[in-house]
Amino acid sequence: MKHVLVAIAVMSIAACTSLPATPPARxxxxxxxxxxxxxxGNPGADLANAKADNVLTxxxxxxxxxxxxxxxxxxxxxxxxxxxxPRADFLDLGYPEFTPEQxxxxxxxxxxxxxxxxxxLGISRVYGxxxxxxxxxxxxxxxxxxxxxxxxxAGLLDDxxxxxxxxxxxxxxxQESRTVSQLLAIQNDPQTIGTIHRNFYYSLLxxxxxxxxxxxxxxxxWYARNAIIFSKLDAVSQPGDRVIVLFGSGHAYWLRHFxxxxxxxxxxxxxxxxxxxxxxxxxxxxxx
Numbered sequence: 672m673k674h675v676l677v678a679i680a681v682m683s684i685a686a687c688t689s690l691p692a693t694p695p696a697r698x699x700x701x702x703x704x705x706x707x708x709x710x711x712g713n714p715g716a717d718l719a720n721a722k723a724d725n726v727l728t729x730x731x732x733x734x735x736x737x738x739x740x741x742x743x744x745x746x747x748x749x750x751x752x753x754x755x756x757p758r759a760d761f762l763d764l765g766y767p768e769f770t771p772e773q774x775x776x777x778x779x780x781x782x783x784x785x786x787x788x789x790x791x792l793g794i795s796r797v798y799g800x801x802x803x804x805x806x807x808x809x810x811x812x813x814x815x816x817x818x819x820x821x822x823x824x825a826g827l828l829d830d831x832x833x834x835x836x837x838x839x840x841x842x843x844x845x846q847e848s849r850t851v852s853q854l855l856a857i858q859n860d861p862q863t864i865g866t867i868h869r870n871f872y873y874s875l876l877x878x879x880x881x882x883x884x885x886x887x888x889x890x891x892x893w894y895a896r897n898a899i900i901f902s903k904l905d906a907v908s909q910p911g912d913r914v915i916v917l918f919g920s921g922h923a924y925w926l927r928h929f930x931x932x933x934x935x936x937x938x939x940x941x942x943x944x945x946x947x948x949x950x951x952x953x954x955x956x957x958x959x
Contacts, residue, residue: 699911700910700936701908701911701912701913701936701937703914703916703926703930703939704745704747704913704916704938704940704941704944705859705926705927705930705938706742706855706915707855707864707919707920707923708780708855708917708918708919709721709723709780709842709854709855709858709920710723710919711723711778711780711783712777713778718812719838719839720839721839721843722843723778725778726783726851727776731851732774732775734850734852735783735784735851737852739788739791741852741944742784742915743788743792745915745944746792746913747788747792747794747915748909748913748914749797749907749909749913750788750789750796750914750915750916750917751797751799751800751903751904751914751915751916751918752797752799752800752917752918753781753801753922754801755799755801761799761903762796762799763797763798763799764799765781765799766785766786766797769782769786769789769790771790774787780917781917784917785797785917788915796907798907800900800903800904800907801900802896802900802903808888809892809893809895811885811888811892814883814888815885815886816828818878818883819878822878827878831875852946853945853946853948855941856946858920858923859923859942859945860942864920864923864924864927865924867920867924872889872890872893873890875890893925897925897926897929898925900918900922900926901925901933904916905936910935913939
């Protein structure tokens with residue numbers, strides 16, 4: 672199963688000159704920072720796959736250490752990652768085996784960002800809260816393909832994929848001059864996230880007949896996956912927690928929505944904790 676996670680930078684992002692203070696605590700509220708990311712290890716799991724450069728090089732490792740410095744200011748008490756834990760308490764299975772030596776040989780973003788930060792701050796609560804297909808197909812793109820093949824219009828899938836392929840090329844070019852923190856800042860701009868959702872997911876809603884609502888099926892499957900993810904976050908969060916949720920950037924729209932709208936939670940903007948000085952002409956496509 673492949674799915675699309677894209678990010679488009681279409682706006683100016685104000686320069687960040689200093690890091691914010693930790694948000695004031697509210698005893699009954701869980702602060703949630705949704706941090707969308709691209710896939711640093713190039714798993715090739717998305718419909719449009721950009722090639723991430725090597726984050727194991729000395730310069731990228733310095734950038735990731737600086738990113739950890741910035742995120743540490745938030746003082747997270749728990750970190751949620753894109754893995755599926757079989758445990759009843761959803762604790763991530765990989766983190767207990769983590770050693771700092773892994774940072775030199777494993778480019779996966781969970782290790783490079785989440786495990787690095789948890790180890791630095793002495794956080795033991797790293798949870799794997801992802802959800803995979805079960806009763807619901809979370810990303811039935813094959814239904815989109817079948818619908819277009821049977822109903823047209825001809826060339827529609829090419830039209831859908833063309834801007835995604837263009838974004839892949841621009842992401843790869845952006846890596847030449849942008850730090851990891853700058854790339855993440857572009858991906859995590861709220862306007863960018865909304866643009867992605869409207870331009871891809873909601874544009875597919877028109878692909879429907881009375882017998883086959885293919886575009887709607889993809890949209891409700893993607894909603895369902897993220898709803899289950901957030902329900903796991905809810906289950907393991909404690910009053911007063913400060914949570915970082917590190918997932919592919921395509922999850923950001925719905926996870927931010929749930930953090931904003933669910934009673935007892937408060938969405939925290941990640942941009943003040945990132946380097947936002949990258950120009951708005953940059954964008955990324957490769958998260959999941």
